[in-house]
Amino acid sequence: xxxxxxxxxxxxxxxxxxxxxxxxxxxxxxxxxxxxxxxxxxxxxxxxxxxxxxxxxxxxxxxxxxxxxxxxxxxxxxxxxxxxxxxxxxxxxxxxxxxxxxxxxxxxxxxxxxxxxxxxxxxxxxxxxxxxxxxxxxxx
Numbered sequence: 001x002x003x004x005x006x007x008x009x010x011x012x013x014x015x016x017x018x019x020x021x022x023x024x025x026x027x028x029x030x031x032x033x034x035x036x037x038x039x040x041x042x043x044x045x046x047x048x049x050x051x052x053x054x055x056x057x058x059x060x061x062x063x064x065x066x067x068x069x070x071x072x073x074x075x076x077x078x079x080x081x082x083x084x085x086x087x088x089x090x091x092x093x094x095x096x097x098x099x100x101x102x103x104x105x106x107x108x109x110x111x112x113x114x115x116x117x118x119x120x121x122x123x124x125x126x127x128x129x130x131x132x133x134x135x136x137x138x139x140x
Contacts, residue, residue: 002080002138005041007034009075009095022069027105028061031093034077035109038091042133054127056111057118059088063107074098081138086124088112089134 009030017023036046069075075095082092095105113123124131
């Protein structure tokens, strides 16, 4: 099983809709926040990867809604690597309230590894040390 990180989110008023429920668009933002923290957990940063000429453009986003979240809810976004190939990576997410078993939301994002001109690259060849970090994260 892959390494799992947890990022805490506190729902802000601006993230809710007229019904007092978190608007669906915020989940993608929370995924990004959790993904950034996941990468930082391993001593990397998006900024450092970009300076090294590695970009991770989004290819796909999947988001499934179960239970609603509301203003001031404390939420945990669990993040892990779900798929790793030399040319792409998928991050899996699960959002829940602390201490509960049922997720409010599950989803994933699929990203390509590219150079600054958005040409696909093999991360395994281009930056084997970074690929190794993700590989170890996936293996747990």
